[in-house]
Amino acid sequence: MAILSRVFSRRTLACAAGGTTVFVAGGYWYLNSGPSYPAPVMATRRPPPPWTPPSRSEMLNRLKASGTITKLAKGAQTSEGEEFDLLIIGGGATGAGCAVDAASRGLKVALVERDDFSAGTSSKSTKLVHGGVRYLQKAVMELDYDQYKLVREALHERRIFLQTAPYLSQMLPIMLPIYKYWQVPYYWAGCKMYDVLAGKENMETSYLMSKGKALETFPMLKSDGLVGALVYYDGQHNDSRTNMALIMSAVKHGATVANYCEVTQLHKDTNGNLNGAKVKDNLTGEEWDVRAKGIVNATGPFSDAMLSLDNPSHEAIVQPSSGVHITLPNYYSPRKMGLLDPATSDGRVIFFLPWQGNTIAGTTDTRANVSRDPVASEEDIRWLLEEVRRYLSPDIKVRRGDVLSAWSGLRPLVRDPNAEKTEGLVRNHMINVSESGLLTIAGGKWTTYRAMAEETIDKAVEVFGFQERVRNGCVTESLRLVGSDGWSRNMFIGLIQTYGLETDVAKHLSENYGDRAWTVCSLAQPTGKAWPLHGERLAPQYPFIDAEVRYAIRNEYAVSAIDVLARRTRLSFLNARAALDALPRVVEIMADELQWSYAERQRQIANTVRFLESMGLNAPSSITPAPIPRGFVEKASEAVKRAGSWALGYGRGADVTIESFGPGRSRFEAGEVAALRTAFGGKAKVSVPGGGDGDVAELKVRMDEVMDILRSVPGYPEISKKELDYVVAEAGMDGQKDVDLDEFIELSGSLKEVLFAPVIEKKARRKIPVEKSGGGV
Numbered sequence: 001m002a003i004l005s006r007v008f009s010r011r012t013l014a015c016a017a018g019g020t021t022v023f024v025a026g027g028y029w030y031l032n033s034g035p036s037y038p039a040p041v042m043a044t045r046r047p048p049p050p051w052t053p054p055s056r057s058e059m060l061n062r063l064k065a066s067g068t069i070t071k072l073a074k075g076a077q078t079s080e081g082e083e084f085d086l087l088i089i090g091g092g093a094t095g096a097g098c099a100v101d102a103a104s105r106g107l108k109v110a111l112v113e114r115d116d117f118s119a120g121t122s123s124k125s126t127k128l129v130h131g132g133v134r135y136l137q138k139a140v141m142e143l144d145y146d147q148y149k150l151v152r153e154a155l156h157e158r159r160i161f162l163q164t165a166p167y168l169s170q171m172l173p174i175m176l177p178i179y180k181y182w183q184v185p186y187y188w189a190g191c192k193m194y195d196v197l198a199g200k201e202n203m204e205t206s207y208l209m210s211k212g213k214a215l216e217t218f219p220m221l222k223s224d225g226l227v228g229a230l231v232y233y234d235g236q237h238n239d240s241r242t243n244m245a246l247i248m249s250a251v252k253h254g255a256t257v258a259n260y261c262e263v264t265q266l267h268k269d270t271n272g273n274l275n276g277a278k279v280k281d282n283l284t285g286e287e288w289d290v291r292a293k294g295i296v297n298a299t300g301p302f303s304d305a306m307l308s309l310d311n312p313s314h315e316a317i318v319q320p321s322s323g324v325h326i327t328l329p330n331y332y333s334p335r336k337m338g339l340l341d342p343a344t345s346d347g348r349v350i351f352f353l354p355w356q357g358n359t360i361a362g363t364t365d366t367r368a369n370v371s372r373d374p375v376a377s378e379e380d381i382r383w384l385l386e387e388v389r390r391y392l393s394p395d396i397k398v399r400r401g402d403v404l405s406a407w408s409g410l411r412p413l414v415r416d417p418n419a420e421k422t423e424g425l426v427r428n429h430m431i432n433v434s435e436s437g438l439l440t441i442a443g444g445k446w447t448t449y450r451a452m453a454e455e456t457i458d459k460a461v462e463v464f465g466f467q468e469r470v471r472n473g474c475v476t477e478s479l480r481l482v483g484s485d486g487w488s489r490n491m492f493i494g495l496i497q498t499y500g501l502e503t504d505v506a507k508h509l510s511e512n513y514g515d516r517a518w519t520v521c522s523l524a525q526p527t528g529k530a531w532p533l534h535g536e537r538l539a540p541q542y543p544f545i546d547a548e549v550r551y552a553i554r555n556e557y558a559v560s561a562i563d564v565l566a567r568r569t570r571l572s573f574l575n576a577r578a579a580l581d582a583l584p585r586v587v588e589i590m591a592d593e594l595q596w597s598y599a600e601r602q603r604q605i606a607n608t609v610r611f612l613e614s615m616g617l618n619a620p621s622s623i624t625p626a627p628i629p630r631g632f633v634e635k636a637s638e639a640v641k642r643a644g645s646w647a648l649g650y651g652r653g654a655d656v657t658i659e660s661f662g663p664g665r666s667r668f669e670a671g672e673v674a675a676l677r678t679a680f681g682g683k684a685k686v687s688v689p690g691g692g693d694g695d696v697a698e699l700k701v702r703m704d705e706v707m708d709i710l711r712s713v714p715g716y717p718e719i720s721k722k723e724l725d726y727v728v729a730e731a732g733m734d735g736q737k738d739v740d741l742d743e744f745i746e747l748s749g750s751l752k753e754v755l756f757a758p759v760i761e762k763k764a765r766r767k768i769p770v771e772k773s774g775g776g777v
């Protein structure tokens with residue numbers, strides 16, 4: 001009795017209750033920790049509302065219409081277009097982020113980029129969305145509060161990044177291999193602090209791994225002397241595609257954007273305040289003036305050149321440092337685990353990460369000069385290989401020949417001109433307004449592009465007096481980028497079932513275009529094979545397909561083969577040789593879309609080969625573009641082929657032969673989408689939706705014509721009004737007067753599912769006796 005009363009004393013009961021509460025609360029917290037994936041805000045089984053952005057020439061016209069400075073200087077009020085509120089110079093992460101922020105506040109925004117969007121540093125990063133564990137180490141070791149604040153801000157932005165562009169970014173576990181016992185508590189404490197700093201915005205908690213587990217997870221790791229490993233989490237993205245999503249989001253909010261347009265002069269009014277710029281179209285050499293109330297210099301490593309146009313005697317602010325990356329085959333790393341070596345032979349940090357199916361290894365921070373086309377030197381490539389060799393198992397031969405691609409990017413480290421002379425480079429980014437009003441934003445990192453843009457546009461509102469012009473404050477913390485609304489993690493299954501794509505292709509499209517993947521697929525040509533039905537690969541071992549080239553031209557302003565191979569798809573970054581092999585096909589499709597002459601095709605091939613050589617390609621074979629039609633018959637048949645599909649604006653030169661119909665693994669058979677397009681095009685009329693900025697004419701057919709059109713397509717002869725009404729209601733198109741091509745194709749697909757759904761033969765179903773069905777209840 002005495003023992004029992006001692007066991008169940010108030011103290012032990014209180015301890016047990018306390019322990020249980022802590023255990024339950026801890027368990028609840030753990031189960032609810034980890035990343036939260038935002039739910040799609042639209043139905044994901046059907047394509048999102050179609051949207052065709054204004055073409056590049058429409059954008060140029062808008063820029064030109066903003067008027068000329070000379071007219072204004074004389075006080076004339078006759079200029080055709082209204083001036084822009086903001087002209088943003090530079091189409092990398094910083095400029096594109098500013099354009100999204102300003103346009104979504106309701107400002108009239110123009111953005112010009114002298115090369116292609118993200119052609120600068122923003123396509124050449126390590127692709128991490130990170131707080132920066134090594135900065136945290138610095139913050140702790142040097143008791144540096146500013147450094148600590150930077151990590152906190154970046155961790156906050158990391159969470160927003162993953163929420164606003166959920167299809168483009170995902171979390172990645174990164175391993176820190178440990179070779180000394182004393183490092184175990186050191187690394188463990190560092191990673192735990194990283195988790196704690198992220199707070200409820202943390203992705204997954206870091207954890208310690210035994211040597212055996214580390215080798216099981218990362219079998220390529222050198223086992224000699226390995227003690228164990230620590231795993232922490234950060235984010236990863238596809239940088240140039242995120243950049244493109246930002247550009248297109250800005251366009252969706254009414255911004256005017258143009259690639260290959262360079263600012264060559266800045267204009268000032270009689271008071272010395274900036275009021276516009278001279279812009280040169282680098283594709284044609286044409287020059288004109290653009291008027292704007294405020295100008296943002298977002299030219300990254302080239303900020304000083306722009307500041308010189310404003311004030312030739314300004315003090316230099318950029319001190320570039322270069323970072324080199326190499327791409328290695330996928331067998332160098334596990335598919336889902338990165339590696340960080342924080343202490344290489346010369347003290348630099350090296351990242352070794354799986355990315356888009358291959359492995360990238362990279363390092364940063366070598367002082368460099370500003371150059372438009374930085375190239376990875378042989379010395380840098382060999383240094384990286386040497387470091388990789390140091391921590392890989394000796395049975396893996398690290399060969400120079402395994403380097404599939406190599407590139408170099410310039411980090412724009414900046415010095416604040418207003419800061420004390422003794423002060424070093426600014427830690428993060430810097431915003432500075434010159435006397436004439438040039439607003440420069442430079443430095444920072446990809447991860448914090450949004451916060452930098454918010455700060456910049458806040459400043460622009462203040463210095464250019466936009467308080468009355470803005471519709472709202474900054475909304476980018478919750479503004480989801482183009483492609484996010486109708487995307488879900490399982491969207492790729494819908495793509496496979498609808499278009500008959502290979503799984504890796506469907507996943508790639510879903511993860512790089514989000515809900516826009518539906519539009520990409522609608523441009524895919526039939527393969528003519530039993531499987532896959534759509535999705536002709538540009539290179540056999542990579543999931544990039546023909547339709548992406550057409551999409552890049554029509555929807556993402558690609559104008560050269562390099563744009564497609566380097567920044568819309570990432571083939572040249574993944575494998576320069578594979579990009580070379582894909583080049584003839586890419587040029588062929590682009591020539592078809594953009595009416596390139598034979599000479600232009602040759603020029604594109606020569607330029608691209610040169611570019612690929614700068615990415616490490618050795619000894620390219622000579623490539624000759626496909627001949628263009630010369631004789632009358634060839635020209636005529638080419639013209640007829642084009643005319644048919646031009647009328648539609650879809651699938652130029654599409655093969656409209658219909659191979660076979662009937663139920664299969666996907667909703668559409670090979671050639672069927674092309675047949676539906678042709679039938680649609682025969683009846684479609686131009687319709688312009690009601691009046692908003694950026695509204696574009698679309699081709700539509702009347703809803704009451706859909707049944708007749710479908711009856712003219714082989715495979716759809718027996719549709720009844722009842723069946724059509726049913727699928728229209730299912731698709732939420734009740735009451736709609738007309739449908740566009742995407743909706744028409746969706747209705748056709750749904751009808752097929754209804755028409756060809758296997759009918760359960762009631763008579764034929766044999767009853768299974770209870771004893772044979774397991775006994776029943």
Ligand SMILES: Cc1cc2nc3c(=O)[nH]c(=O)nc-3n(C[C@H](O)[C@H](O)[C@H](O)COP(=O)(O)OP(=O)(O)OC[C@H]3O[C@@H](n4cnc5c(N)ncnc54)[C@H](O)[C@@H]3O)c2cc1C
Nearest residue numbers: 090092093094114120121122126128263300323411446447
């Ligand atoms: C090697 C390396 C790895 C990195 N890794 C990461 C990472 O993993 N995570 C991360 O968060 N950050 C990373 N960063 C940092 C990040 O990539 C950069 O901070 C960011 O991309 C800079 O973007 P930006 O727009 O300022 O510059 P840029 O991308 O260089 O854009 C500036 C643009 O301005 C254009 N321009 C210049 N002059 C003119 C003109 N006269 N008219 C019109 N346009 C003009 C240029 O063509 C260029 O496209 C890395 C940086 C480097 C160098």
